[in-house]
């Protein structure tokens with residue numbers, strides 16, 4: 688069978704080409720948005736690193752703490768979730784009201800709506 692799209696005729700091929708072009712445009716837009724978000728996160732990461740380095744420099748100036756003390760504490764905090772992975776991952780918690788498992792990224796229980804009580808200043812971050 689001859690495909691009419693090959694000879695300038697109208698067919699489903701034309702509308703599917705338009706759909707493909709539209710999908711490509713949406714993908715390009717999503718890629719640009721992801722690139723902007725990544726750039727924003729990199730900027731925030733650089734600022735946070737700078738502030739952390741400044742704080743550590745001040746702490747060293749005002750105390751007797753050493754680089755080894757810092758590295759030891761980093762490892763201790765890293766291991767609080769049982770895995771040495773270079774991340775301060777929040778562990779799984781149980782809802783204080785219904786006892787179900789709560790996602791550490793959520794501030795309220797998905798099952799009963801109870802708010803998670805902050806046990807550390809970093810819980811509010």
Ligand SMILES: [Zn+2]
Nearest residue numbers: 782785796799
């Ligand atoms: Zn609950």
